Amino acid sequence: EMLQILVEAGVPPLARNTKGQSALHVANDLEKLNIVLSAPMFKGVDVNEPDVDSLTPLHHSVGLGEMAVRELLCAGADPTVLTANCLSPLHVAASNGQGDVVGLLLAQYRERNVLETYINLLSDGSAPLHYACRAGSPEAVWTLLYNGADATLADKMGMTPLHVLSKVKPQT
Structure with a gap:
């Protein structure tokens, strides 16, 4: 009203x-x-x-x-629209640790035959998996890996998702 x-x-x-x-x-x-x-x-x-x-x-x-x-x-x-820095909605969902949204977006990319392009897309030098690891979200990390994210992909600093996860402070 x-x-x-x-x-x-x-x-x-x-x-x-x-x-x-x-x-x-x-x-x-x-x-x-x-x-x-x-x-x-x-x-x-x-x-x-x-x-x-x-x-x-x-x-x-x-x-x-x-x-x-x-x-x-x-x-x-x-869902394929990117920012000037190649940030996709998938990157945002991963950085927020939202595994359910990550899964939904991955399904959209699969339907559009662009999953392989977006799942490992670097935005500001980091892939969605890097963002999910930084967020400390097991659900988002698992969903990305299950759908084909490259766990060995290095970001612009040469860090793999494992390096990124190793730097995350435990949540209390």
């Missing part, structure tokens, strides 16, 4: 903030994301439009969990 009131008060629903983000980029929970995806006032919002950092709503929504990612994918979000 409040969204409708703001729109009726003159706030353009497709407006962007100074970072180039729409309401879809900044939706911070599943309910708000669903409102933006389904409300008629937001018709025309581009689910693949990047912000000034070249992050799409999918990159931003990975942190909201598997259901949010599913909703965006159903709305037409493209």
